[in-house]
Amino acid sequence: MKIPVWVKPAIWGVVAGAVVMAITGFSQLGWTTSATAEKLAQERSSAAVVSALVPFCVAKAQLDPDKTVFTKMQAETAWYTRSDMVMKAGWATFGDDKAPDSALARACADKLSVAKAG
DSSP states (O other): OOOOTTHHHHHHHHHHHHHHHHHHHHHTSOOOOHHHHHHHHHHHHHHHHHHHHHHHHHHHHHHOSOHHHHHHHHHOOOHHHHHHHHHHHTTTOOTTOSSOOHHHHHHHHHHHHHHHHO
16 A cells, blocks of 8 residues: 555644644633643632631621630731631631631631721
8 A cells, every 4th residue: 555645744734733732722722631620610619618708707706705816816917917816716617627727717817807997
């Protein structure tokens, strides 16, 4: 069997086109791998959970019988210290969790500092 002369350039053209299309698809057209899609979904769901729990964290802080922690937290200017105070006070711990959620503590501290300013 004799292969025509034009087949070799055609095969190289197909290979080059596939490489260019893959590069364009992943860089410009928004294609993602399943691992990247899973990571993005996890980040979005975590952000949604945090935003849903912030009002409960703020309510826990405002209803806490130990008002000294709440007062100290509102007087503090450093964001990292405020979130640490929220975690130590237990306002960012929900359900059966043993440890507080740091993302929730940061969001709660931000919300409490905005409530203080407003």
